[in-house]
Amino acid sequence: MEKMSLNFCRIDEFMDAEILESYIKAGKAVSAVMNKSQEFIKEDMLLVDIAEKIENMIQEHGAMPGCPVNLSLNNKAAHFTPAKNDSTVFKKGDMLKIDITAHIDGYIADGSYTLCSDANQKKLLDASKKALDAVIEMCMPGAKLSKISAMIEEVIKGEGYKPIENLTGHGLDRFDLHAIPQVPNVSFNGDYLLEEDQVIAIEPFATNGDGRIRDTEEVMIFSFSELNPVRNMDARKIIDFVQQYNGMPFAQRWIETGLNMNEFKTKIALRELVKNGVINTYPVLVEKKGSMVSQHEHSVIVRDDPVVLTK
Ligand code: CO
Numbered sequence: 001m002e003k004m005s006l007n008f009c010r011i012d013e014f015m016d017a018e019i020l021e022s023y024i025k026a027g028k029a030v031s032a033v034m035n036k037s038q039e040f041i042k043e044d045m046l047l048v049d050i051a052e053k054i055e056n057m058i059q060e061h062g063a064m065p066g067c068p069v070n071l072s073l074n075n076k077a078a079h080f081t082p083a084k085n086d087s088t089v090f091k092k093g094d095m096l097k098i099d100i101t102a103h104i105d106g107y108i109a110d111g112s113y114t115l116c117s118d119a120n121q122k123k124l125l126d127a128s129k130k131a132l133d134a135v136i137e138m139c140m141p142g143a144k145l146s147k148i149s150a151m152i153e154e155v156i157k158g159e160g161y162k163p164i165e166n167l168t169g170h171g172l173d174r175f176d177l178h179a180i181p182q183v184p185n186v187s188f189n190g191d192y193l194l195e196e197d198q199v200i201a202i203e204p205f206a207t208n209g210d211g212r213i214r215d216t217e218e219v220m221i222f223s224f225s226e227l228n229p230v231r232n233m234d235a236r237k238i239i240d241f242v243q244q245y246n247g248m249p250f251a252q253r254w255i256e257t258g259l260n261m262n263e264f265k266t267k268i269a270l271r272e273l274v275k276n277g278v279i280n281t282y283p284v285l286v287e288k289k290g291s292m293v294s295q296h297e298h299s300v301i302v303r304d305d306p307v308v309l310t311k
Pocket of ligand 1: 110203
């Protein structure tokens, strides 16, 4: 009880009450969807059905997706979301990372977890979770980020795996999914200190491979960058359509569905937009050696008593 009233005092003092409420509501949407999706995701389900169900559920909770849901299988670490007609299914033994982002009026919560039915992979799955659990309570004002990163590395290595060293957690700001600071999953030199009321997403990735990821040619997620002239009519339609996302990431699938555009035309138009610098790309990231990757993520408000937005 005492802690509760203390928190209420600090809401007025440091973070505007309305902003805090938006973060908490976004966090509740992500948490609810994280929990419910664990129940409804079954083997042999199409990834696209999982994605649409999750994104609809975010809206049922009064929030909007802050990024297309990432459904990255096995050696894919992040940034995969299926196209409208994707026929990939979640198969027995697959390791599926479900990364869910929701926002209320631009205030974002980001959370993820991993599913795998193969009991032999449970230790790898748990390694990223243990690392996340070990550092959440460290997110206090004045905390050294380097200590948090070193702890993530230590826990994952202690489990016999490698953290992914070139994939990081990140700050969250209004309509900005990748704000400062980056939160590395390995120790580093430097002395970034966390500040009161900063919102950060911590996301340890563990692997039995090299511990590095690389970009692939495959791109399913994009974001608007700047308005440059394009000739393709479909590309112009896409520019108008994606303004609603306020610069936050969107999926090829959202365009196929929202503009009723077939995959072939959509891909051609997106390619022209990339070429002209109108949109940014988020290439699918895979583990360098092709090894399995697990991931767990929470968003936290930095306080003496850290507020975990996603649970
Ligand atoms: Co994230």
